[in-house]
Amino acid sequence: MLRKYILIVVLILISGALLSQELAATVSIQSSKVDNQVDPKTFVQLQSQLKDFINQRKWTAESYGNEEKIDCNFYITIESIVSLGVYEAKLSIVSNRPVYNSAYTTPLLNMHDANFIFKYQLSQPIEFNENRVQGSDPLAANLTATLAYYIYVILGLDYDSYSLQGGKPYFNKALNIVNNAPEGSGISGWKSYDGQRNRYLLIDNFTQSGFDKLHSVLYSYYREGLDQLVEKPAVAKAAILNSLMSMQEVLEASSNTMAVPILMQGKVTEIIGIFGNADKSMKKQLITTLSAIDITNINKYKEKLE
Numbered sequence: 285m286l287r288k289y290i291l292i293v294v295l296i297l298i299s300g301a302l303l304s305q306e307l308a309a310t311v312s313i314q315s316s317k318v319d320n321q322v323d324p325k326t327f328v329q330l331q332s333q334l335k336d337f338i339n340q341r342k343w344t345a346e347s348y349g350n351e352e353k354i355d356c357n358f359y360i361t362i363e364s365i366v367s368l369g370v371y372e373a374k375l376s377i378v379s380n381r382p383v384y385n386s387a388y389t390t391p392l393l394n395m396h397d398a399n400f401i402f403k404y405q406l407s408q409p410i411e412f413n414e415n416r417v418q419g420s421d422p423l424a425a426n427l428t429a430t431l432a433y434y435i436y437v438i439l440g441l442d443y444d445s446y447s448l449q450g451g452k453p454y455f456n457k458a459l460n461i462v463n464n465a466p467e468g469s470g471i472s473g474w475k476s477y478d479g480q481r482n483r484y485l486l487i488d489n490f491t492q493s494g495f496d497k498l499h500s501v502l503y504s505y506y507r508e509g510l511d512q513l514v515e516k517p518a519v520a521k522a523a524i525l526n527s528l529m530s531m532q533e534v535l536e537a538s539s540n541t542m543a544v545p546i547l548m549q550g551k552v553t554e555i556i557g558i559f560g561n562a563d564k565s566m567k568k569q570l571i572t573t574l575s576a577i578d579i580t581n582i583n584k585y586k587e588k589l590e
Contacts, residue, residue: 305339305340305341305342305343305348305353306342306343306344306346306348306353306354306439307338307339307343307353307354307356307435307438308339308350308353308354308355308356309335309338309339309354309356309357309358310335310356310357310358311331311334311335311338311357311358311360312331312357312358312359312360313327313330313331313334313360313361313362314359314360314361314362315327315362317361317362317363317364318362318364318365318371321365322365323406325406326404326405326406327362329406329407330404333410334358334360334410334431336410337410337412337428337431338358338431338435341412343435343436343439343454344439344454354379354380354381354438354439354442355379355380355381355389356377356378356379356380356393356438357376357377357378357379358375358376358377358431358434359375359376359377359378360373360374360375360400361373361374361375361376366401366470368405369403369404369405369408370401370402370403370423370470371401371402371403371404372400372401372470373400373401373402374396374397374398374400375396375397375398375400375430375434376395376396376397377393377394377395377397377434377438378391378393378394378395378550379391379392379393379438379441379442380392381442381445381506383510383511383513384510384511384512384514385511385513385514385515386513386514390506390510390554391549391550391551391554392438392441392442392445392506393437393438393441393546393549394546394549394550395434395437395546395549397430397434397473397483399472399473399478399479399482400426400430400473401423401426401470401471401472402423402424402426402427402430403421403423403424403426403427404424404427408424410427410428411428412425412428412429412431412432414432414457414460414461416464417429417460417461417464417465417466418464418465418466418467419466422466422467422468422471423466423468423469423470423471425466426465426466426468426471429461429465429466430473430483432461433458433461433462433483433487434458436454436455436457436458436461437454437455437458437486437487437490439451439454440452440453440454440455440458440490441502444499444502444503445502445503445505445506445507446503446506446507447503447507448499448500448503449499450503451490451499451502452491452499455487455490455491456491458483458487458490459487459488459491462474462483462484462487465483476488480540480542481542482542485540485542486542486543486546489541489542489543490543494537494538495534495538495541495543497530497533497534498531498534498543498547500527500530501527501530501531501534501547502527502547504523504524504526504527504530505523505524505527505528508520508523508527509521509523509524509527510524513558521558521559521562521566524555524558525559525566525569525570525573528555528570528573528574528577529569529573531544531547531548531573531577532573532576532577535576535577536576544577545577545578548577548578551578552578552581552584552585555570555574555585556584556585556588556589559589560588560589562589567589567590570585570589571585571586571589571590
């Protein structure tokens with residue numbers, strides 16, 4: 285009987301290991317603007333609950349080892365109190381990806397979302413159901429729906445960076461959240477008309493056939509480019525340059541493309557480091573391309589690469 289019990293325990297432990305969660309996320313809540321109006325326990329508890337929600341929930345059917353978990357960070361800045369337990373906030377999301385044969389990690393997503401309103405009170409459960417995204421209270425549901433959306437975007441980008449079109453299932457899950465998003469007073473960011481940068485437009489770029497080239501861009505930049513830099517630097521640089529040129533083509537085909545500036549966020553230092561010793565013709569083509577896809581930082585590129 286004892287041996288049978290031990291076997292059951294071992295199987296449970298093995299099963300838990302095989303179903304290890306995908307994310308190694310940190311959650312940080314900055315609430316200084318409203319601290320004198322809220323019970324100090326509120327955001328301490330919320331931060332802990334959200335960390336558990338992100339890290340302990342299974343988001344895919346894949347098995348992850350601890351070393352394979354995706355490094356990501358969620359920063360929530362509370363801007364104001366709308367009503368009792370209802371907050372306007374800004375959300376920043378950063379995810380990173382390791383580069384093969386190096387100790388370097390590359391930024392995969394660096395996203396800022398200013399359209400974040402949610403309801404939270406002490407002891408409120410953190411719940412999310414993909415089949416009922418709106419939940420019973422739209423403002424409470426908007427908290428987890430928004431986080432789940434970005435989690436699936438992170439997963440989609442990560443999988444795309446390792447295998448061509450590998451992120452499609454997760455982009456589709458994010459699209460499902462957009463299509464069934466909570467609706468209510470103050471909730472925004474889920475509709476195409478909610479400003480020039482919103483969740484609808486971002487996931488539209490990764491799920492509509494007109495933007496298929498973005499998936500090959502991700503694969504080429506990361507898997508064929510960065511991952512090969514140590515062993516095949518010339519081939520890797522060519523792949524990275526081609527991926528940037530493909531971004532330019534996407535942007536020229538649709539000037540409202542939101543994904544291109546998002547993918548270029550945080551890439552200045554990385555790109556300068558990669559092409560610092562490239563030949564003049566490659567640098568010239570690179571500057572031309574960057575002038576189209578990252579105009580905000582073009583002077584930094586020119587200073588280092590011309």
